[in-house]
Amino acid sequence: MGECRMQKMLAFLSLMLVTLPPIYGWGTDGHSIICKIAQTRLSEEAADAVKQLLPKWAEDDLGSVCSWADQVKFRYRWSSPLHFINTPETCSYQYKRDCKDEDGEAGRCVAGAINNYTSQLLTYNSAADKAEYNLTESLLFLVHFMGDIHQPLHVGFASDKGGNTIDVHWYKTKQVLHHVWDTNIIETAEERFYNSNVDGMVDAIQQNITNEWADQVKRWETCSLNKTACPDIYASEGIKAACDWAYKGVKEVCT
Template structure:
């Protein structure tokens, strides 16, 4: 279950109780474009490229000046134009067989009744997202590591912090985090994981950069302080609670009701991911 602070944030940020006909038509047209013309594959990208860009863009605005300088230098080495774009890199390389070893690091499979993270039990030898973030954060902060490897570590950290805030990346192993749960969203066939990765955010994000900038007006200092009070295992615990309280459903035909129940959860997790990514980078690269 969400704690009272999260519930209040979701209630305060909800701007409508239903989708009016104009908004619904625009959303359906956007979804149709994604399904038919873009060929978004099931479970291909966590948060979708725009979701990761939003997390990266929000994080950029919360970086300390010295951290921005160091991040910019590493991005130049990596050939990435911005932290927002670099946040998508770990998905862009998934077709590169040289990075097959990184595939298990995008998620952690947790049971419904989970009593907290224990690495020996919850993270297999191939790795998991929590261990990956820990390892790449250490590499990023180590001044003795060559710059090209630190640049790669930066891009992994930026991506995996985003992944950790998508609830289905802490879902059940039995259904591969919702990838094996087929649903229809406003009549379009997809699976539960892709629904959260791509189609729920697509309902309210038309321009990712404008959307990210608008979130800076929503996030206040009290929220930042609260979001940074826990560690990465607590961020995983938040996702694990949300995946069972909001994401998993026995319904197969999903539409307006499911969208309205979850759109502000998605928006909240994107904001939290951005603020927390900035904190991780400030700690790893700041003075």
């Protein structure tokens, strides 16, 4: 590929915009949409726990806290590697091989973080809860990481840092590929299809859940092997989507 960086073809990105469900962009709006939908689908017991654990300023709106984990990345520097997974340039994911930070510490990736914060939250209302954990922070991390792991380039190749070193054009704007998937796709979809109204997009996705995707819902709600959390399934789907969609068709461009 020489010295040039890769460029995603404008036409290909436009095509993706109209062919993909608009659920794939994980900037502030993407996280908020995910959490708004999740909150409507909680069991009574879980909804009550979330209500108790949410900070006052959230005013019982889970959607309003879902980007908190991005805001504290600098204060909690240790948390940065917990937002993603890098694979060694392969389109498959293995927990043992891939779930580690740059120093090789096992479990320090978004899948490990989901397991960890799920375990912490299961201590809710027990003695360990008060003694060991700040479960409000555990909740805020978990809801954010559940969003991140579903953004295809949060499970991407180590060599390009999940698309962060790949320059592309999003229409007339130069962006890195990762940002296109985090933010641009979703914002453009909001503008074009929902009059820049986030709630319109939430409604459309919820309607899909009750209609078009209804037969998939049971599968989303259960993990294989009776596990409580199933981040490995999401990560495997993520790297596959990254290869099938996000990286596909990228072309080198000189800067």
